[in-house]
Amino acid sequence: xxxxxxxxxxxxxxVVLMMIGLYAMMGxxxxxxxxxxxxxxQTSIILLFVSMGVxxxxxxxxILMGDGHGHGEQIIQVADYLNPLPxxxxxxxxxxxxxxxxxxxxTLILIYKRYHTLEEDEIMAIRKEAAAYxxxxx
Amino acid sequence: xxxxxxxxxxxxxxxxxFLTPVIGWRYRQFCRPWALMMLAVPVxxxxxxxxxxxxxxxxxxxxxxxxxxxxxxxxxxxxSALMLVLIAVIGLLATINAKAGISTEMRGKEPHFYTLxxxxxxxxxxxxxxxxxxxIFVFLEISSLSGYGLIAHGEDGxxxxxxxxxxxxxxxxxxxxxxxxxxxxxxGSLNIADLATILPDLYHSQMILVGFAFFTTGIxxxxxxxxLHFWMPDAYTTAPNSVSTLIAPLMTxxxxxxxxxxxxxxxxPEFTIxxxxxxxxxxxxxxxxxxxxxxKALAQTDIKKMVTYIMVxxxxxxxxxxxxxxxxxxxxxxxxxxxDACMIFCLFLVIxxxxxxxxxxxxxxxxxxxxxxxxxxxxxxxxxxxxxxxPPACGFFSKWYLIMGTIAAKQWVFAITLLGSSLVxxxxxxxxxxxxxxxxxxxxxxxxxxEEEIIARDEAPASMLIPIFITAAAILILGxxxxxIIAAVIQHAVPAIF
Numbered sequence: 001x002x003x004x005x006x007x008x009x010x011x012x013x014x015v016v017l018m019m020i021g022l023y024a025m026m027g028x029x030x031x032x033x034x035x036x037x038x039x040x041x042q043t044s045i046i047l048l049f050v051s052m053g054v055x056x057x058x059x060x061x062x063i064l065m066g067d068g069h070g071h072g073e074q075i076i077q078v079a080d081y082l083n084p085l086p087x088x089x090x091x092x093x094x095x096x097x098x099x100x101x102x103x104x105x106x107t108l109i110l111i112y113k114r115y116h117t118l119e120e121d122e123i124m125a126i127r128k129e130a131a132a133y134x135x136x137x138x
Numbered sequence: 139x140x141x142x143x144x145x146x147x148x149x150x151x152x153x154x155x156f157l158t159p160v161i162g163w164r165y166r167q168f169c170r171p172w173a174l175m176m177l178a179v180p181v182x183x184x185x186x187x188x189x190x191x192x193x194x195x196x197x198x199x200x201x202x203x204x205x206x207x208x209x210x211x212x213x214x215x216x217x218s219a220l221m222l223v224l225i226a227v228i229g230l231l232a233t234i235n236a237k238a239g240i241s242t243e244m245r246g247k248e249p250h251f252y253t254l255x256x257x258x259x260x261x262x263x264x265x266x267x268x269x270x271x272x273x274i275f276v277f278l279e280i281s282s283l284s285g286y287g288l289i290a291h292g293e294d295g296x297x298x299x300x301x302x303x304x305x306x307x308x309x310x311x312x313x314x315x316x317x318x319x320x321x322x323x324x325x326g327s328l329n330i331a332d333l334a335t336i337l338p339d340l341y342h343s344q345m346i347l348v349g350f351a352f353f354t355t356g357i358x359x360x361x362x363x364x365x366l367h368f369w370m371p372d373a374y375t376t377a378p379n380s381v382s383t384l385i386a387p388l389m390t391x392x393x394x395x396x397x398x399x400x401x402x403x404x405x406x407p408e409f410t411i412x413x414x415x416x417x418x419x420x421x422x423x424x425x426x427x428x429x430x431x432x433x434k435a436l437a438q439t440d441i442k443k444m445v446t447y448i449m450v451x452x453x454x455x456x457x458x459x460x461x462x463x464x465x466x467x468x469x470x471x472x473x474x475x476x477x478d479a480c481m482i483f484c485l486f487l488v489i490x491x492x493x494x495x496x497x498x499x500x501x502x503x504x505x506x507x508x509x510x511x512x513x514x515x516x517x518x519x520x521x522x523x524x525x526x527x528x529p530p531a532c533g534f535f536s537k538w539y540l541i542m543g544t545i546a547a548k549q550w551v552f553a554i555t556l557l558g559s560s561l562v563x564x565x566x567x568x569x570x571x572x573x574x575x576x577x578x579x580x581x582x583x584x585x586x587x588x589e590e591e592i593i594a595r596d597e598a599p600a601s602m603l604i605p606i607f608i609t610a611a612a613i614l615i616l617g618x619x620x621x622x623i624i625a626a627v628i629q630h631a632v633p634a635i636f
Contacts, residue, residue, distance in 0.1 A: 025305055045319070089272055103283055104305075110297040111297045127298075
């Protein structure tokens with residue numbers, strides 16, 4: 001069992017991180033903790049993609065020597081090079097996740113300015129109170 | 139020039155979005171004409187693409203000249219061309235409509251609004267046009283992120299609703315990305331057409347099955363399919379009216395398009411019919427979505443919130459049409475994507491006009507509104523008739539095909555749910571129409587014969603009325619035209635096996 005886990009440890013780490021992230025998003029009542037959970041969740045997927053392209057045994061980055069017109073290029077052994085595509089995809093995914101975090105943080109600032117708290121329960125209580133005042137007023 | 143149409147569809151609004159803040163820096167009043175101009179280009183280009191698809195069949199566009207399996211390919215077939223026209227036209231009309239709305243709801247933030255709305259439309263059209271799985275994820279996030287930014291500008295509860303939407307929307311997009319990852323691990327390709335030829339040999343691989351499960355779950359979250367709809371009513375109700383007018387009709391429909399793409403283009407129909415039990419799961423979820431959406435809509439007194447719950451039910455309609463897996467059902471689903479986008483768009487336009495004139499959104503605020511805003515309320519009646527499925531309006535035709543599909547599949551519960559939902563819609567809308575047209579003029583006005591003349595006409599401005607008229611006319615015209623639309627476009631979009 002232990003060998004089974006160790007042989008594919010990268011996938012296990014991905015699963016564990018993902019579950020931590022999901023738990024934080026679903027279980028925590030503090031909005032910042034939810035946001036941190038979201039970041040862990042996204043990072044776990046990045047880890048999956050990055051480890052997908054890795055090869056063991058001295059494989060390196062695919063920089064091919066040549067003059068760009070097909071001359072002077074050696075025969076390429078696939079096993080010698082990492083797969084760069086998942087890594088490039090993840091550059092885009094990292095940008096997306098940074099943008100999402102930025103928008104979420106900006107929203108949190110808005111929420112804090114309005115309610116002076118980031119606990120979901122307290123915000124709900126404040127909103128309920130405000131709604132009650134509104135109905136009393138009309 | 140006409141060869142470059144697919145690139146123009148994306149580049150014009152994207153470039154427009156980048157330059158809008160630059161223009162808005164000094165000349166705020168030029169933002170609006172600039173945005174309208176940049177949105178008129180995709181309307182022209184997408185109609186041109188639709189005409190080309192109808193006359194000479196689907197075509198591709200290799201971005202920067204890279205060949206498909208390696209480069210990103212824009213692929214335009216009948217279904218995507220139809221969706222492009224829908225998004226481009228609704229995007230342009232929503233931006234025309236926004237003029238008066240943002241002057242009260244987002245005063246001083248016009249450049250922000252036009253930038254985000256251009257990005258939103260870029261993202262939505264990108265999802266439809268691209269033939270690359272990862273590129274779909276990027277466009278999905280472009281449209282979602284600009285949507286978050288726009289919704290957060292709304293009324294009291296908007297920031298909290300936005301935050302919940304960000305969390306749940308990111309889970310949906312991440313699940314989609316995981317699906318892409320599993321498929322890439324198994325095949326080494328990201329191009330949809332390429333994958334469609336590789337995948338049939340791997341249909342029984344567990345990796346592909348898990349990938350498909352992640353795809354459908356992620357899409358169901360983004361689409362707001364019951365029970366993953368809980369973010370939708372809050373987000374769309376609290377958003378500014380000019381924003382929900384654009385996002386609400388398009389976002390769910392584009393993601394429904396993505397579901398059809400994944401189920402019938404990326405995976406062959408044999409896979410989705412016989413290998414995974416997806417039809418049964420989606421079908422019954424759709425039944426529950428229609429019932430719950432209807433009941434929750436009946437419980438609302440705020441009309442905007444009521445419409446968002448109607449949307450939950452409408453997503454159920456589309457998914458039900460997909461899940462019966464026959465020609466009539468899928469035709470109905472695609473037709474309903476178009477019709478429902480028009481109907482929900484028109485409803486939000488009407489709500490926007492009523493709110494702009496300072497009337498509340500509760501049902502009792504509608505009393506005698508037909509005298510104050512006769513044209514707006516006339517459009518509302520047309521949408522209401524279409525929602526209930528009264529023949530000349532377009533809602534009848536798509537529902538007809540959907541019901542035919544469920545009968546052909548011998549799913550009697552589905553058919554009864556569809557019919558029952560039309561009755562619920564009738565109740566929902568006629569209680570508002572009754573309030574507006576038939577309610578007496580206040581409680582203590584007996585004996586005052588001249589009371590009617592006191593209510594002055596106070597109609598919405600032309601920038602709001604023109605989109606309302608165009609959409610209401612479209613609802614009436616699309617119905618009789620639906621036979622032609624099916625013959626020219628939709629019948630080619632349905633897989634040949636059906």
